[in-house]
Structures are given as structure tokens and as C-alpha cells.
Amino acid sequence: MRPIEALLEIARDEGVTRIFGNPGTTELPLMDALVSAPDLRYVLGLQEGSVVAMADGYARASRRTSMVSLHIAAGVANGLIGMLNALRSRTPMVIVAGQQDRRHLLQDPMLSGDLVGLASAATKQAVEVQHARDLPVVLRRAFALAARPPAGPVLVSVPMDLLEEDADVAVPARSPVTGPGAAEAGDAAALLARAEHPVIIAGDGVGRAGAVAELVAVAERLGAAVHHQPMNDGIAFPTGHPLYAGMLAPRNAAVRETLAGYDAALIAGCHAFMPHHYTPGPAVPDGLAIVQVDEDPAELGRNFAVRYGLTGDLAGTLRALAGHLDGLVPPARERAERLGARHARARREVEETARAAYGPSPMDPRAAAHAVAAGLPDEAVVVEEAITVGLRLRAVLRQNIPGSYVHTVGGGLGWGIGAAVGTRMADPDRPVVAVLGDGCAMFGLQGLWSAARYEVPVAFVVMNNGEYRTLKDTLDQGGGASAEHGRYVGMDLAPPALDWQSAAPLFGIDAVRAGSADELRDAVASVKDLAAPLLIEAPVTGHGADR
Template sequence: MRPIEALLEIARDEGVTRIFGNPGTTELPLMDALVEAPDLHYVLGLQEASVVAMADGYARATRRTSMVSLHVAAGVANGLIGMLNALRSRTPMVVVAGQQDRRHLVQDPMLSGDLVGLASAATKSAVEVQHARDLPVVLRRAFALAARAPAGPVLVSVPMDLLEEDCDVAVPARSPVTGPGAADVADAAALLAAADRPVVVAGDGVGRAGAVAELVAVAERLGAAVHHQPMNDGIDFPTSHPLYAGMLPPRNAVIRETLAAHDAVLIAGCRAFMPHHYTPGPAVPDGLPIVQVDEDAAEIGRNFAVRHGLVGDLPGTLRALAAALDGRVPSAPERIERLGAAHARVRAETEERARAAYGPAPMDPAAAAHAVAAGLPDGAVVVEEAITAGLRLRAVLRQDRPGSYVHTVGGGLGWGTGAAVGTRMGGGRPVVAVLGDGCAMFGVQGLWSAARYRVPVAFVVMNNGEYRTLKETLDEGGGASAEHGRYIGMDLAPPALDWQAAARLFGIASVRAGSAGGLAEAVASVRDLEAPLLIEAPVAGHAPSPGDRPPGSR
């Protein structure tokens, strides 16, 4: 479906029968397409203030979201008073504004301007679409946001050349959003109970809401595999549970491949999927039936269509869902046994590989991560900001107690040191901070506070002397860096970072782990700490020889 066809199809699906506007050159693709859309009536106004006012009155009379078409910066400026009125009166309205052709926007052509900047103060949201493939998703979001309490106008700026692109775009289905009423929960439960291969995605909202036990009950009644959301910030499902299948990687292609093996999915408390590295295509396979449960109505159907969207208190909603599923899936115990055996095999293989890599420093990254996990005393909290080492750590950690794992998906480096100090101050459990050396350099000043207040945290610095995640990303792309084994601006040596010297600077005791076994012993000592300890863990770096490329690269 062409972009302009997708625009009209979504308008129809959202209940639009009239489009209010005053056309100009940037609206010509729309005006031309309306010739073959007799069900969509164009209501002409001779000035944009009148156009928006008509749409305001129409929306109030019909109790439906109205649609407006405005022309470039001048049209948006003329319509601002109407949008401001609609915002104050909480009138649901989607304003599609034509922007100049992107191919010469850099030259500041006539009629162009900052449409988003102009409209931001008079709308709930204003956004400009940059890619044709994003237009359907942005429009769906606009209609959902315009109608969501408190209702109001939402502006979508659409460059005229985007509507004329000769490309095929997919139109996501409209996602129903309801409260967790009995009928809604019953319908969602029926969909999940009918699935042969259900799967659950546990989002960080579950942990924040204290709803882990409730999600476990739902998963066990279904006999469904459970994944943590990509780069989860906490424990949202017990990682030693037989149904736990690990974290979804933050790449759409891998998420899509994983979910494609299932015929229904429950997504609970998850903020979309927040991919990190770009891969083509959506995160969710086409047509996969989805039940989404969240406390934030904005998350329902944000990036993918759902069959049932339940908005409300997560513990209560999940309890109701578990009750509705009770006894509905007779095969659940068999599924748990089967999945548990498969997950146990994967875990055993991961453990075996990590233990086989044990040796003296500089340590294999997987062995170092395993040593940290093996050394953790009961009840310890892991605060992790280690990027590549952190991914390996997630694969071997077995934590069931909520609050045992602390991470930030925000991506602002230097967080880990201070977060570990605050975590220990706020609770009595032992705290181990696992930090990449690059991350630790961004927040090294936090060690001073740990020393001043004698906060008993073990700071484990994974010292590989490089920004390894950047090198691995370049390797995947198969560019010149991977070809020549040379990476610009990604090495922290020479001079090498001396973390024991850094500890002395701040008055903190330190130890250098000489082997994976020594690292496990050092981590275990956190149970007896009365003051901070820095543990330097020398880890092998990433230095491929010229021509050494990862599988699948070119």
C-alpha cells in the first residue's frame, strides 16, 4: 500500500468521514487521492482558523476525533488559535500538516518552516514524519493520543514527497484499549488459553509495580515461556524459574524471530521493545495475536497492533487474568516440564562454556561474568553498567528476589557507581556494582562519596582497556575497521587505566583479580565489607586480525 493510500485507510478505520482543510501545493497528493475516495468528504474553508474551528465543532457534536489538513508553516500558524482552543476544551483532533519537499528543505524553500516548533505549545503532541514506513505507526499513535484523556489536538507534519513515494507500507490494525473489566479480562484469557505455544514478555513495569508473583501465576497457568524485555532494568520474573527463557535481545529482527515460534503473546508492563541497533522490519511478526497489559494507556498498541489492551493496576489485572485462566489449560503442567527441561539444557551449556574458559588474567569475558555470578552471596544486589560484559552476566545470573538486579536502560554512562552507592544506602543487602571500565570513567567521582560515607559496596571494574561494544558493532557491519582490525577512538590504552591507583586516589581499598577463581572469591567478600572495595578484573580485549570477520558479515 502506498503512503497516501495508507493515510486514507487509517482515516477510514479511525471513523473519519470528513476532512476539514484549505489546500495548497503540499496537499496536492492528498487532494488527488481523494478523487478516488468518495467516502471521504473534503470540507473546504477559506482560512485555516475557520477550518480548525469547524473541525472542533464537528468533533464535539459527533463525539469522534476530527481530522484537519493544513498547509505548511503559514497554514499551521493561522490554525494555532483553533488548536489552542481545542487543547483547552479537550477536543480530540488530528491535524495533518503538509511540509515542503524533503529533497530541498536544507535550502529553506518557500513555504517551509518548523511546523513542529510552531504547533508544540498548542497541541498535546507534534511530530514530523521522516520515513514513509513510519507514517502508519505515527498516524495510529496520533489518533490514539488525541482521544486519550485529557483529549486534545495532535499535529503530524508530512512532507509532500513522502506521500508520493513509490513504496509499500504496512497499515497496523487499530488497538482496542479497555479497563480490566471482567468481560475484557475474560476475552483476553480466552485468546491466551486457546494458544498452543503462548509466550510472555515481562516488562519492567511488572517489577516496579510489585507484580512478579502475579505474572508467575499467569505464566504457570498457561505453561508459557517467559522472556524479559530487552535490557530489563530489574527482576520482572524469577530467572531460575523453569519457564524463564532469557532476555529478548534489543534488535527487532531477533525479537521477531523469537516471537514467530509462538501463536500468542502476553506483554506485561513493557515499554514497547526499545531496540538498540537498527535491523529492518518490525519487532512483532504480522498477525501475531497480542494481549498487552499496562498501567500506562499510551503503551497499548504504541508500536504494534494488539487484540486486547488492558489498562489498569498491574497486580490486580494480572491476578484477574490468572483467575480467568485457572484450569483453562490442562496441558500447562506438561508444558512447564518440557520447557523447563529445554531451558535447563541451555543454562547448563552456557555454564559449561563459561567454566571451560576459566583461567588467569586477562580473563575471558564470559568467564569473568560467570565468576561474578558464582561469587555473589545470598541476597546480594547487582548494580550493572557494563555493556558487553553485562550481556554475558545476564546469561548466567540466577536471581529470583525482586530488587536483586539494578540497571538503567537510559544509556547515560557513569550512572553505575553512584547508583550502587545509593542502592546500598537505601537498603541493607550486600551490593556488587559490575562496571565496564569505560562506563566507570564517566562516573569515577562517585567513588569519593563511597569513601567519605564508608558505603560497603564492591565495585567490580571489568578492565578490557577499550570500548568493546563499539568494536563489536563495527564488526557486524563488516566495514573498514573490521577489515583492517583497526578501530579509531575506541582504545583506552596506552596509557593503561590503573584502577588500583584510582582506588588509592579516593582512599578506597582495592584488589586485582588474577584469575576467574580469584574474582569469584573477591566478589564473595562483599558479605563482610564495612567499607567500599574496588575489584579490578582484567578482561581480554577484542582485537581481531585483519580479515577476521564475524559470521554473516561481508
């Protein structure tokens, strides 16, 4: 089997049906081979950032490792933002990057570069293949490593002449690997059962492992409040559940203040809280007894001491923990009722404040967020990259179906449009609403073209405030000359204002502008009937207007 044939055969065997890419000269052997491989659909993006974002959304929604094809050094560099996001969000992905012809690499030919060096900091591993006989083994290793906890992107650099070699290479069979079983949870259950005020931190690993129902069972047997980890990337606990207490803020001081009222904590599938803005001191208060459960042993006790660190299959371990707790905590029902009443009051206050802010455009961000949440069709998926409005949205979303919320904690802007396209491609039966900040959308605008080309019916809701509001808010909190004088350098997107009604048709997409919060709610509600992509512009008030 020739090297290029081996590459395609391994892709098929690993469950790949789509290859996301933007081709260049070093990918021509692949592109030519795909003519005779109709079962492997090539999904074209206009820029590598959008390409990797599409593969990210696709992998998460399909729960399979995605495959990407990038073009040499410049293409890898353009895709680095997406790789950083995938690494942080633990998205399994194999990136095959074309390298220049080995026969003249010594001459430093155009487009060549150190692909491994470029990608190493943004991937789990980056490697360049030098011999055709090694390609199948390296690809098998890449798919295995990408999916192994902690999952993430793996890059394989392949010189273009290697793929064209007239060599007979052997393809090793795929090796089914069984992961670790459930950890022994009896002692940890006893510690949690003795707690008078237990709390649970639901990390993104719970959602990735399909262990949401098992965590709910643990929470109900304990009667414990449940928080999502800071800036959670998905649904790790139903946000409409009475025990759900909201997301932890991404600052050590805020986490410590929230956890100070508890005497024991279960931290499940959580990557060490990942603070955003610095505040002095640790995230965990003194004296808090912690049980930590994770599939990645490197997470246990990584940033704080734990009483019990349990490594193993997350769903199985949580199931075992729930079994040990069954009937062991008599006050659980009373606690749950008390917490449910408290959480219901807090939710009503948020809802009432948001509804009171309804009005014409430009909308109050609280009203805009609520309108999106109120209009969502059943089983809709929200792909969110809206920064400030996104925080408002998290407070009002009530999503109980796993996979209903998709975000990236990676922080590389421009991810949302591509991720929404990939999400809908992988799960065409669920409506997808991408909620985007105007600044974020500009970083990944090329992804709209792919949505139009492949007729992917996603609603792209652009929250247009004409500024980088989160930067202004952060400066205000810290004081300084900007806050004192009310002037902010490099943080305004007007004048000239971004004309979203003109931008969407450039890529072949229809656009509408919501004239009020009610119109925005109705526009979002209509996405269940979409047959093509649609951009919904939602003008929102700017910095300080909703305070």
C-alpha cells in the same frame, strides 16, 4: 511559613529523608536551612552526574520518590545524563534547581540560564517558580507527577531570592490518590487459553509494580515461556524459574525471529521493545495475537496492534488474569515440563562454556561474568553497567528476588557507581555488587568519593579490557574499513593503561586485583562481610580474544 521552610516541610511530608546534591551559590538558602533540619540528611556528590545517579538508585531500592538539589544552569546540564536515564528507566525523582536572583536576571548574570529549556527534554516536566506563594503548590504537583505512571524525573527551578523572601506561604496538605483498579481480563484470558504456543514478555513495569509473583502465576497457569524485555532494567520474572527463556535481544529482527514460533503473546509492563541497533521490519511477526497489560494507557497498541489492551493496576490485573486461567489450560503442566527441560539444557551449555574458560587474568569475559554470578552472596543486588560483559552476565545470573538486578536502559554512561551507592543507602541489609565496564566507570568515577565519605559498603567490580569493546564488535558486524584492517579510531583506553589500583585510593577506597576467575569469584563472595567500599579490578581479554 517562609518559602524555604515550606520546601522542607513538603519534602518531609512526601517521605524524603535524604537530599542528594552538589551545592553552589544559588543553593545557599537551602544549605543554611538544612543546619536546623537534622532529619533531612544532605548526601554530597562531587559532580551532578553522580548525584542524580545516587538518587536514581535510592528511589528504586526504597520504592519512594527521591529528591535532588542541583546548582543553576551548569549543574542542571551536568545532571542531564542522569535525568535521561531516570526518564527512560521511569525512576520517580524531584529535582530542585537553584536559579539566579530574579532582581538582576534581566542583566544575564553569571551562572544564570534557561533551566526549564535545558531540562525539558530529559524530564517529565520542567517548571520555574516566579512567586513565593506558588512554590508549595508547584512542589506538590512535582511529587505527584513524578510518581504517576509512567514515573520519571520532574524539575523545579527556584530563584534563590524567592526562598529567602519574608513571606507567609500556605502549605497544602498531601492528597492521597488511589490509582486505577484491575482491568477486566476475562476475554484476554480466553484468548491466551486457546493458544497452543503462548509466550510472555516481562517488561520492567512488572518489577516496578511489585507484580512479579502475579506474573509467575499467569505463566504457570499457561505453561508459557517467559522472556525479559530487551535490556531489562530489573527482575520482572525470576531468572532461575524453569519457564524463564532469557532476555530478548534489542533488535527488531531478533525479537521477530524469537516470537515467530508462538501464536499468542502476553506483553506486560513493557515499553514497546526499545530496539538498539536498526534492523528492517517490525518487532512483532504477522499473525501474533497480543494481549498487552500496562499501567500507562499510552503504551497500549503504541508500536503494534493488540487484540486486547488492558489498562489498570498491573498486579491486580495480572492477578485477575491468573484467576481466569486457573484450570482453563489442561496442557499447561506438560508444556511447563517440556520448556523447563529445554531451558535447563541451554543453561547447562552456557555454564559449561563459561567454566571451561576459567583461567588466569586477563580473563575471558565469559569466565569473568560467571565468576561474579557464582560468587554472589545470598540476597545480593547486582548493579550492572558493563555493556559487553554485562550481556555475558545476564546469561548466567539466576536471581529470583525482586530488586536483585539494577540496570538503566537510558544509555547515559557513568550511572553505575552512583546508582550502586544509592541502592545500598536505601537498603543497607542487602550486599551490593556493582559490575562496571572500565569505560563506563570513568564517566562516573567521582561517585567513589561519596561511597567513601558515607562508608557505603559496595563492591565495585571493574571489568578492565582497556577499550570500548562494544563499538568494535558493532563495527565488525557491519563490516567496513575498521573490520577489514583491524584498526579502530578512538576506541582504545591504552596506552596509557588505566591504573585502577591507583585510582581507588585517590577517593579513599581500597582496591584489589583479581588474578584469575577463581580469585574474582572469591572476592565477590567476600562482599557480604564488607564494612567499607572496595574496588575489585577484573582484567579481561580484549576485542576478539574470546572468540
